[in-house]
Amino acid sequence: MGTSKRDSYSEASIRVLKGLEPVRQRPGMYTSTVNPLHIVQEVIDNCADEALAGQAGRIEVIVHADGSVTVQDDGRGIPVGLHPDEGVPVVELVFTQLHAGGKFDKLDAGAAYRFSGGLHGVGVSVTNALARRLEVEVHREGQASFLAFADGATVEPLHSRPLVRGEARNGTRVRVWPDARYFDSPQLPQGELLHLLRSKAVLLPGLTVRLHLEKSAETHEWRYEHGLRGYLRESLGDTPVLLEFDGEGAAEAQTEGFAPGEGASWCVAFSAEGSVLRESYVNLIPTPAGGTHDAGLREGLFQAVKGFIELHALSPKGLRVLPEDVFSRASYVLSAKVLDPQFQGQMKERLNSRDAVRLVSGFVRPALELWLSQHVEQGKALAELVIAQAQSRQRAAQRVERRKGSGIAVLPGKLTDCESRDLSRNELFLVEGDSAGGSAKMGRDKEFQAVLPLRGKVLNSWEVERDRLFANQEIHDIAVAIGLDPHGLHDEVDLSGLRYGKICILSDADVDGSHIQVLLLTLFLRHFPQLVRSGHVYVARPPLYRVDAPARGRKPAAKLYALDDGELQAICDRLRKDGLREGAWSVSRFKGLGEMSAEQLWETTLNPDTRRLPQVGFGGQGSEATAELFTRLMGKGEAQARRELMETFGDRVEVDI
Structure with a gap:
């Protein structure tokens, strides 16, 4: 009998890559x-x-x-x-x-x-x-x-x-x-x-x-003697600036939760027209994809301006000002100093450090509140600009709502809807199970986040005819909730009935959760492909582990979250480098979303400032090649093709059973 490739897999097959x-x-x-x-x-x-x-x-x-x-x-x-x-x-x-x-x-x-x-x-x-x-x-x-x-x-x-x-x-x-x-x-x-x-x-x-x-x-x-202010003025050129605000702040020895020196410097300019410039940096590293320090700046600006508008009773009755109304006409350069920055990816394009939101907003908000109290007339001009943005957004949302209102179906009873009707902001979370759905409902921001709990695993719909889809209650509820009828890959589809700008799949961070993700992605790719093509489908990534770390030097005790084993190892390595002895921290594994409290689910998975929510797309292969791959993976007559895949790549997979 000849020796197969699998038989030749032995100790000598393992290669250790050394050095570079x-x-x-x-x-x-x-x-x-x-x-x-x-x-x-x-x-x-x-x-x-x-x-x-x-x-x-x-x-x-x-x-x-x-x-x-x-x-x-x-x-x-x-x-x-x-x-x-x-x-x-x-x-x-x-x-x-x-x-x-x-x-x-x-x-x-x-x-x-x-x-x-x-x-x-x-x-x-x-x-x-x-x-x-x-x-x-x-x-x-x-x-x-x-x-x-x-x-x-x-x-x-x-x-x-x-x-x-x-x-x-x-x-x-x-x-x-x-x-x-x-x-x-x-x-x-x-x-x-x-x-x-x-x-x-x-x-x-x-x-x-x-x-x-x-x-x-x-x-x-x-050589810039005036730093951020000089650069922002030079970059904006002839753009008329309504007001300009800059400042800096750094933590001191007595600042709770942060190490001395951590902080930020910023320069913000508001303009009624023209393009906006937005650049952020962490410890001099450019972060073109933004991150939690940008979120902190946005939060600080919003809270200060909102407080000013309320203090002077400037907002018309019934108008609600949102963070994007303040941020939409803001140009800024932000430079943050973070002691132990956590980036997304080796190229450090986005800052993921959750504490950076609180760090930056904690310095920006009081500084802008003081500035507005000292420059009331300029503050009122800014308030007028923000209110005009809010009114424009509200009118656009009302137009969409009137267009959709007459023919809308009765929404499924399990759906906990959001208050906003702004398509660009609304999010629907398809959540695995009633228990996790309960945590999501309590932890969400009810202004713009809706929750639809699903009962167990949805149907594999890859080979289900379109007119038979609604025989399945879960798929019926999803279609009615999002406001879109099933369609094919090459159909022209009117997306005006869509009720949410983001459709987010939220399942456990284990094998069963991954299976539910695949079944829902199969549904969207097969029967709602224009939703995928238009960038409306996302996958939420809840953590698998929680690490309870004691205080380290000036760093307070903290709860750290890891998506997978790799991130868990990186957190443990970091704690060792911080001087903690082995075993000084504890690691707990979430058995499911239902185990997470509403606060934990918000902090790790729902909060737009700190969550990880990758967008689903066709990637470099294109829609046709992606559909062919899904046929191999999900088609009923493709068992042999799947077996070949498992035989070829099975030894590369670490299975979590």
Whole structure:
């Protein structure tokens, strides 16, 4: 009998990726592979962290004609002595080990970097892994030290010489040749690079940032003495500004719940017309997808303006002002300092740290309340703008409601509807089970969140004819609740009857919950595909674990939530780095949504500022290919195809039984 592939699976089949191998095998897990900008940004961010720590006043970047890039600063220089535990020069460790750096001991007030761009610990080692060649020169303690790498490995070991007269006494210079094999395009996007470098100068008033492009002989230099205000004014150009408000705040030793130095600085400008500018940063790292610090700014602005409107009785009767009415005409630049920032993804495009909402709003709200009390006439002008936005939104919602009102069916009795009729804001949560539905009803924001509990697993509707769908009560209730009839992939559909802008699947974070997700996604893809194509379908991601952590230094006791085993491991690693002994924290696993209190469900899964709610789409494959894949997965006559899939990929899956 011949030996099959499965029979050859033995101890020798397990391969351990060492050093930088994981990055070179799967670069997309660690960085953006569209172009080399992100790996260059890792080097730039290190220089900016030196400036943030008050140790550097100048950053220079040179884009050479051969495609390589040099980044240098006048900071302290990376230490070049031997690491006490590893016995290897520290500068070599930084470029060759994924989890080596000076940014982990953040609770120590004397740490080298109290505030930096995160705790992923990959940094410039990823730059080195994806470079043909990388050279480092460090000036420190009277010595000039050199070393070089090729394909991530050391090819010129560290060697040093005394500094000569005229050479800079301190600083680090890195020159990197990105390896084109790992990127869709080897070219650096010049516009994005310019924006990135200018932002460093904006966020660090007094820092000089210089860029030289060898090919075109262009040189750009930025220095903003007035920081955020000067940058926002320059960016808005001729846009007429109604009012401008800036400020900053930082936690002190006695501030409850935050470490000294955590806080934010901001500049906000309100305008009645023209485009708006919105940029946010965490520890100098750009966050183009926003996050919880943006949510904190929005919350602080809204509460202060709402309070001003109520104090002066400016709102017409029956008009309710919402956060988007205040935020819709706001341009802002926000820079937050967070001791231990948690980002979404290795590219750190969105901040997920839940405490950042309270941190930023806690400084913005009182500052704006004070400003409005001192500038009452400007405050009234802002109130008029906000009220006009609210009235416009309300009129649009009423038009939609009149258009839908005459032919609407009787809503299902299990549906707990929301108060708002604003399609752009309304959300419907399809919740697994009455118990979880009860928690969701109590924990939701009844203004814009509706809940429809489902009884167990819905029907696999992939091969159910459209006219037989409503024989199933659950599917009937879903269709009536969302206000849309079933349709095909190529049908033209009038979405004006849609009652909710977001249809959110909310199920347990286990295998059964995943099965319910798949059955509901099958329903939407097969019978409501235009809902998917238009971006109205979402999947809520409740946590699987809760970690109860005791106080750590100035950090108070906290409840931390993890979506899966990977996030749980990351939380435990972080607690160890914070100095907690093993077992000082407790881990509990949620058996289901029904176990979560209304407050926990709101904080982790329903609150728009802190939840994770990925949007469902067809992805790169397109609708036809996605439909073919679902036929293999959900079709009754496709058992053999599913068996082949399980035989091929079964050993890659960790099954939670």
